[in-house]
Amino acid sequence: MHTMTMFKPFYLLVLIITISHSTSAQTPSPFNFIEDLQGCHKGNSSTKGLHGLKHYLHQFGYLNYLNQTHLDDDDFDNALESALKTYQRNYRVPQTGALDAATVAKMTSPRCGVPDIVDGINTMARKKHRRRPSKSIHVVANYAFFPNSPRWPSSQTHLTYRFVANTRIDAIAPVNRAFKKWASATHFTFSRVARNAKSDLVVGFFSKDHGDGFPFDGPGGTLAHAFAPTIGSFHYDGDENWVNGAVEGGFDLETIALHEIGHLLGLGHSEFPAAVMFSVVSSGQTKLNLHQDDIEGIKALYNV
Ligand code: ZN
Ligand code: CA
Ligand code: ZN
Numbered sequence: 206m207h208t209m210t211m212f213k214p215f216y217l218l219v220l221i222i223t224i225s226h227s228t229s230a231q232t233p234s235p236f237n238f239i240e241d242l243q244g245c246h247k248g249n250s251s252t253k254g255l256h257g258l259k260h261y262l263h264q265f266g267y268l269n270y271l272n273q274t275h276l277d278d279d280d281f282d283n284a285l286e287s288a289l290k291t292y293q294r295n296y297r298v299p300q301t302g303a304l305d306a307a308t309v310a311k312m313t314s315p316r317c318g319v320p321d322i323v324d325g326i327n328t329m330a331r332k333k334h335r336r337r338p339s340k341s342i343h344v345v346a347n348y349a350f351f352p353n354s355p356r357w358p359s360s361q362t363h364l365t366y367r368f369v370a371n372t373r374i375d376a377i378a379p380v381n382r383a384f385k386k387w388a389s390a391t392h393f394t395f396s397r398v399a400r401n402a403k404s405d406l407v408v409g410f411f412s413k414d415h416g417d418g419f420p421f422d423g424p425g426g427t428l429a430h431a432f433a434p435t436i437g438s439f440h441y442d443g444d445e446n447w448v449n450g451a452v453e454g455g456f457d458l459e460t461i462a463l464h465e466i467g468h469l470l471g472l473g474h475s476e477f478p479a480a481v482m483f484s485v486v487s488s489g490q491t492k493l494n495l496h497q498d499d500i501e502g503i504k505a506l507y508n509v
Contacts, residue, residue, distance in 0.1 A: 234425030236313045246303035247286045255279035262288045266322030295329040314485045318427035326352040328473030347477035348502025351433040356471040369409030383462035410443035431468035439465045453489045
C-alpha cells in the first residue's frame with residue numbers, strides 16, 4: 206500500500222499535464238466561434254450564430270448587402286455562398302460554397318487585418334499580371350495592389366519613420382531590420398527619426414478600438430494592419446504575444462513588420478502562401494526574407 210500512495214501524486218501530475226496540453230492546443234482567438242458553425246451550407250435558414258460568419262466575411266471584404274439587416278440574420282443565403290466561394294478561391298481550398306473543415310481551418314488562422322477585397326476589388330484575384338516584356342510573357346505573378354494603385358510620389362524614394370511614444374523597446378530592432386530588407390530589395394531608402402519628429406511612416410502598438418475605424422480584437426484573430434500610401438500608419442495589435450524569432454505560441458515582430466511595410470508601400474495581399482504579402486501567419490512561424498513575388502510587385506507598382 207505504501208508504494209501505491211507514493212505513485213498517486215505522479216498520476217495526478219500526468220492528469221494535469223494532459224489537461225493543460227489539450228487546452229493550449231486551442232489557442233484563444235476571436236475567430237474560434239467559426240469552428241462551431243462547421244458543416245453549414247446554403248439553405249440552412251437559422252444556424253445559431255451564423256451572422257458571426259457573415260461579419261467575418263464582411264470584415265475582410267467578401268460580403269456586402271444592400272440591405273444591411275441581412276448581415277445580422279442567420280440565413281445562409283446566396284450572397285454568403287458566393288462570398289465563401291471567393292474566399293475559398295483566394296485561399297486555395299475547393300470552392301464548395303459550404304463551410305467545410307478545410308475552410309474553417311483557414312478562417313480561424315491568425316491573419317493581417319487588412320481586407321482581401323477593398324472597394325469591391327479582390328486584391329488576391331486580380332493578379333495574372335504579365336511580367337514586363339522579357340523572354341517569356343507566360344510567367345505570371347501573384348502580387349496585388351490596392352484599388353487605383355495608390356503609391357508614393359516618384360520624387361519620394363526616401364521615407365522617414367518613427368515609433369509612437371509607448372512602443373515596446375524589443376520591437377525597435379526587428380522593425381529596423383524589416384525596413385533594411387525592403388530597402389535592399391527596392392529603390393526605397395528609409396531612416397528612423399525621433400518619436401516627436403514629423404515622419405512619413407508611423408509604427409506603434411494599439412489595442413481594441415483605437416480610433417482609425419479598424420478595431421483590434423484581443424489575443425489571436427487579427428495581428429496587425431497598415432494603410433496604403435500615403436497614409437503611412439502601421440499598427441501592431443498590442444494584445445498579442447509578440448516575440449523575437451520562432452517561439453511557439455508567439456508572433457514574430459520582424460515577420461509581421463516585413464508584411465505591413467509592404468502595405469505601406471502599396472502592396473495588397475498575395476494569394477501565394479510563400480510570399481511575405483500572404484495574409485496568414487501562424488504562431489511560431491517566421492518569414493524573414495522577401496519573396497521574388499513581393500519584390501516584383503513593388504517594381505511593377507513603381508515601374509522601376
Ligand atoms: Zn496584410
Ligand atoms: Ca488580435
Ligand atoms: Zn490601427
